[in-house]
Amino acid sequence: MSDIAISLKNVSKCYKRYARPVDRLKEILLPRRSHVQEFWALQDINLEINRGETLGIIGQNGSGKSTLLQIIAGTLMPTTGEVGVNGRVSALLELGSGFNPEFTGRQNVFFNGRILGLSQLEIADKFDDIEAFAEIGDFIDQPVKTYSSGMAVRLAFAVIAHTEPTILIVDEALAVGDAKFQARCMKRIRHLKEQGVTILFVSHDSSSVKMLCQRAALMNHGRILEIGNPKDVVNHYIALLSSDKTQVDAKEINSAGREDFISRDPEKLLHRHGNNLAIIKDVKITHADGSEAKTKIETGTGFNIVILIEAQAELSDIVIGISIRNLLGVVVYGTNSFLKRVKLTKVNKGEKITARFKMPCYLNRGTYTVTVGIHSEEGLSYDWVDELVVFEVYNIDGCEGIVDMDCSLEINTDRIVNV
Structure with missing residues (x-):
């Protein structure tokens, strides 16, 4: 079995844009005269991710992160290049991704589970855990179109986190959840990481990238500027946000x-x-x-x-x-x-x-x-x-954790003394 979970070779993605809808028709009728504007969302991406590795992907909005993840997940085809993915992919790319808004949460859990490769019996065995993780109560039997964005992403993450993926792709959708839900998601992601799941993690939270990931990739204008130590890559990302330079040379x-x-x-x-x-x-x-x-x-x-x-x-x-x-x-x-x-x-x-x-x-x-x-x-x-x-x-007193809360302790007992 190959040690490479994901391989991208010279991958590019081009979108065709037209100034007016009629220009699309003109190009069909007059093929010698082009009315199209080409926008390259990705350009010459070369990337290898080892099996069991956690890679953080950071970059400004519009840098190509989501397009890259969609190509790896198989929901988007590249214009040029080769993509190799070895393993079952579970991806949370956008709110309620893959959910039918007319169906109930329960129905969508079974439909999505089947799409991800699980049998009806396997989904049934995992359903109670999925429902408990999502914590949406009676809404599990209501149409997804009645859900808030937070409820939709709760259920979506609960499904992908319990379908035993070998490759997990998580976009910035988790940011819509409350603090309690985000903490539970991070705990689950760490658990999957410990089990050897390959993880692609996109987040604007630089601390999470540095804590969770072995490597990080910085994207800008459809290209990968740097791949390396998460701390160094995050620092260059911060520099990019506050400067018109694309790279900062320490020398x-x-x-x-x-x-x-x-x-x-x-x-x-x-x-x-x-x-x-x-x-x-x-x-x-x-x-x-x-x-x-x-x-x-x-x-x-x-x-x-x-x-x-x-x-x-x-x-x-x-x-x-x-x-x-x-x-x-x-x-x-x-x-x-x-x-x-x-x-x-x-x-x-x-x-x-x-x-x-x-x-x-x-x-x-x-x-x-x-x-x-x-x-x-x-x-x-x-x-x-x-x-x-x-x-x-x-600290001469000693305690656990990052901070010393200067805790005081009182212990009271209610003892009955027999005379």
């Missing part, structure tokens, strides 16, 4: 007079991007009294993140932000001057700014990183450096 970090205060070795530079209208010159962590903390902080104490910035132009809309992450890339806390309602007045070229984020340390023991960014109120990146400070938290 360009020192350009435009920026001084790297982290490392002089260009191979060890952290991911950085921005237009250089303001520059992060230094970042350090201090204790509450202002003394430098070096790299260790104790749970329950106060600490500061101090940032030195130099304006390279006259600016009036600087927003300064921080993000604290654990080693899995999960953001445990983030804020900025806009959210804290601290408005910076006009800053002159060459002027230096010191921002001091003061906070108590409720983090539990572990290693954490600090990402710092400065941007305009419209989101234009001036300077952004990923995970540039690493610090360790120690």
Whole structure:
């Protein structure tokens, strides 16, 4: 059996667009004169996904993610190229995908199960689990056209998650569910991952991509810009959102007079991007009294993140932000001057700014990183450096989890004493 679950070779997808409906007729009657406009949704996609691998796909709206997933799922044919899929595919590509709105939820469960390759008896055996997972109550016996978008996606995911797929494709449809449902879906996806299911996961939640996926692919304008470590790919995606560049070269970090205060070795530079209208010159962590903390902080104490910035132009809309992450890339806390309602007045070229984020340390023991960014109120990146400070938290009391909730405990007993 091949170790490759999905293989795409030079896959492209072209859509024909006509300015007016009559142009389509003119092209049939006058074939020598073209009235068509070609739009290439995908261009020369080459991708191999190993069996049991979880691949995250990220990119801006219109980058070609959904088209790619539809081609892999078999609901769309490529214009050119070869597609190889080895295994049973279950796909949640859009709300209520594959559901007949006139039929009840119960009927759609059986119809979809048969389409996905299960027998009537197998579906019947799994139906109670599907119904319990969806949690739509009596609506299971109502027409799907009466469902809310959240109910439709609940039932759709419940079906695909219980049909024993070897390849699971999940688009951004899960975002419509409530927090409880999303948590249940993520738990189910992790369970399928542990069972060796190949998973394609599309999400705008970068933390989920970094936690769940072994690799990530960044798409832009129908092409794959990069495939690699999820953290690096997500960082490049963030850079893409705030810049007109399609790729960010780490070796360009020192350009435009920026001084790297982290490392002089260009191979060890952290991911950085921005237009250089303001520059992060230094970042350090201090204790509450202002003394430098070096790299260790104790749970329950106060600490500061101090940032030195130099304006390279006259600016009036600087927003300064921080993000604290654990080693899995999960953001445990983030804020900025806009959210804290601290408005910076006009800053002159060459002027230096010191921002001091003061906070108590409720983090539990572990290693954490600090990402710092400065941007305009419209989101234009001036300077952004990923995970540039690493610090360790120690906790002499000890507890489990990411944070120390400073829990107190009371125990009361009601004992009858015989006299």
